[in-house]
Amino acid sequence: MEWIKATGRRKASIARVFLAYGTGKVTVNNKDYKEYFPVPHIQQKVVDPLTSLEVAEKYDIKVNVKGGGIKGQAEAIRMAIARALVIENEENRPLLKPNGYLTRDSRVVERKKPGLRKARKRAQFSKR
Numbered sequence: 001m002e003w004i005k006a007t008g009r010r011k012a013s014i015a016r017v018f019l020a021y022g023t024g025k026v027t028v029n030n031k032d033y034k035e036y037f038p039v040p041h042i043q044q045k046v047v048d049p050l051t052s053l054e055v056a057e058k059y060d061i062k063v064n065v066k067g068g069g070i071k072g073q074a075e076a077i078r079m080a081i082a083r084a085l086v087i088e089n090e091e092n093r094p095l096l097k098p099n100g101y102l103t104r105d106s107r108v109v110e111r112k113k114p115g116l117r118k119a120r121k122r123a124q125f126s127k128r
Contacts, residue, residue: 003062004087008080011108013068017080019088022060028077029065037070045074049082049101053092079104 003018026046028036037043050056061081065073082101085092096102110119117123 004084006080006084006087008076008078008083010075010079010105011068011072013065013072013076015063015065015073015076015080017077017084018062019081019084020060021058024057024059026061026063028063033063037074039070042070042074045071046077046081048078048099049085049096052099052101053085053095055085075105 003020006017006019008015008017026033028046033046034043037046047056050059061084063077063080065077067073068076078101082096086096086102093102112119
């Protein structure tokens with residue numbers, strides 16, 4: 001099996017994932033994912049699709065991710081890994097879909113409007 005490619009997005013983050021049979025090694029931007037994401041609950045987000053299918057030791061995963069913060073990057077990686085697992089075996093879809101791993105979360109930051117301090121915050125009203 002050659003590398004399976006998949007893309008995931010979340011907020012301003014874009015993750016490209018390459019999946020192949022291996023020993024369970026996950027590298028993000030040429031670093032181990034535990035080194036790249038030092039927070040334990042964010043590390044768990046990255047490997048959620050693998051643990052839900054119980055195939056964490058079966059695949060090697062290389063990830064290129066850019067944009068956004070660590071939470072958005074982790075969720076983009078999660079989506080890309082789930083998509084790659086579905087490409088590899090279509091029978092994985094019913095196991096991943098109920099957990100929301102295949103659904104694109106389209107919420108992004110609202111733009112700042114002219115005359116306002118932030119997207120919706122106005123200057124304080126002064127009566128006099």
